Amino acid sequence: MPTSHHTVHVPLGDRAYDILIGKRLLDEAGVILAERFARARIGIVTDENVARAQLPRLLASLRQSGFQPVEIVLSPGESTKSYAHLERTIEALLEARLERGDLVVALGGGVIGDLAGFAASVTRRGMKLVQIPTSLLAQVDSSVGGKTAINSPHGKNLIGAFHQPSLVLADQSTLDTLDERQFAAGYAEVVKYGLIDDEKFYFWLEEHREEIFAGGAARAEAIARSCAAKARFVVADETETGDRALLNLGHTFAHALEKLTGYSDRLLHGEAVSIGMVLAHRFSARLGHAPSQDTGRIENHLRQAGLPTRLTDVPGDIGDTDALLEAIGQDKKVRRGALTFILTRGIGRAFIEHDVDRDTVWQFLERMRTR
Ligand SMILES: NC(=O)c1ccc[n+]([C@@H]2O[C@H](COP(=O)([O-])OP(=O)(O)OC[C@H]3O[C@@H](n4cnc5c(N)ncnc54)[C@H](O)[C@@H]3O)[C@@H](O)[C@H]2O)c1
Ligand SMILES: O=C(O)C(=O)C[C@@H](O)[C@H](O)[C@H](O)COP(=O)(O)O
Numbered sequence: 001m002p003t004s005h006h007t008v009h010v011p012l013g014d015r016a017y018d019i020l021i022g023k024r025l026l027d028e029a030g031v032i033l034a035e036r037f038a039r040a041r042i043g044i045v046t047d048e049n050v051a052r053a054q055l056p057r058l059l060a061s062l063r064q065s066g067f068q069p070v071e072i073v074l075s076p077g078e079s080t081k082s083y084a085h086l087e088r089t090i091e092a093l094l095e096a097r098l099e100r101g102d103l104v105v106a107l108g109g110g111v112i113g114d115l116a117g118f119a120a121s122v123t124r125r126g127m128k129l130v131q132i133p134t135s136l137l138a139q140v141d142s143s144v145g146g147k148t149a150i151n152s153p154h155g156k157n158l159i160g161a162f163h164q165p166s167l168v169l170a171d172q173s174t175l176d177t178l179d180e181r182q183f184a185a186g187y188a189e190v191v192k193y194g195l196i197d198d199e200k201f202y203f204w205l206e207e208h209r210e211e212i213f214a215g216g217a218a219r220a221e222a223i224a225r226s227c228a229a230k231a232r233f234v235v236a237d238e239t240e241t242g243d244r245a246l247l248n249l250g251h252t253f254a255h256a257l258e259k260l261t262g263y264s265d266r267l268l269h270g271e272a273v274s275i276g277m278v279l280a281h282r283f284s285a286r287l288g289h290a291p292s293q294d295t296g297r298i299e300n301h302l303r304q305a306g307l308p309t310r311l312t313d314v315p316g317d318i319g320d321t322d323a324l325l326e327a328i329g330q331d332k333k334v335r336r337g338a339l340t341f342i343l344t345r346g347i348g349r350a351f352i353e354h355d356v357d358r359d360t361v362w363q364f365l366e367r368m369r370t371r
């Protein structure tokens, strides 16, 4: 019998699933999976860091429940979201003769979740997926909602599919082995939920930031509230034809920066989102939509969390303003060649703006490059 955990249900009809949030779920995964997916075989996809820190716990639990999982261990980092690693993952799943009804278990951060999720979506035209997120970012964002992807030299997440998991097991104790820089990167996506449409949550985060970084009850609450927020957007608009795009706050800038830094640890996704969210607020203020004091307040909060907030914080060269705008032009929200941005009227009041003028964006970015 699994110990106590919090459950967020994602009601998506025949694709509905639970997100279990607890402290011993990795050790109980065998019992939980045996109960929900009787007789399924399991292919675990993970990376070398997570394999060292957390895989033994999962293997012990699965073996105790009679599973004999296959392990696929990839190199860590954003560059793993590539054609080469996708091929390697799919071929390993096929080599192990895993069937359509068997489980791909993604054990790791968002990189592993996105890559393994995409592999699950295309292997045998769709295998079952279980997300076991081990980074803060993956527990509050990437393991929920079914976006899966790899990167292209043309841009971030440009090749992918919507493929919902059948179950998410978010075990907070796995975060004990995550380093502080990675934790802060995940915190940027937590702040995002407050900034989009929940100012109360945003103010609560400002008050409880140190406690959340320290662990304990505030951290658990931040994870649960984030999952509930993400689930709400996903249920309302599963394939992003409307308001789900709000979850992209800061990402139009962020994805361009990730491309220009070569999908490397020069700039982590959450760090890019931190810079992107501040830019989105500053741009909104410049266009007269939002009060400029909000930008300072948010920037202060993110800096206290150890996050970068400006283009000048990105280490090394990111090219000129034309290169930045060119990268932004590959964003998936582009419609008939025109740019879409998530803008804001202030904290908790984000909105979607289509047909944003390119010259205005260029002028703004040119200023930001020296600020
Ligand atoms: N699908 C979505 O909805 C969605 C949402 C947000 C982000 N993303 C994607 O997620 C990715 C970023 O995810 P991330 O920040 O988790 O990065 P990541 O997967 O690279 O993980 C961060 C680092 O921490 C290590 N790590 C993870 N868990 C650990 C643990 N418990 N102990 C020790 N080390 C651990 C990993 O090996 C890696 O080096 C990006 O590619 C981003 O585009 C996807
Ligand atoms: O789930 C979503 O929708 C999001 O936008 C969440 C983002 O945090 C995440 O980075 C996502 O992968 C970005 O999606 P994309 O469609 O812009 O690639």
Ligand SMILES: [Zn+2]
Pocket (backbone or CB within 6 Å): 141, 189, 251, 269, 273
């Ligand atoms: Zn993101």
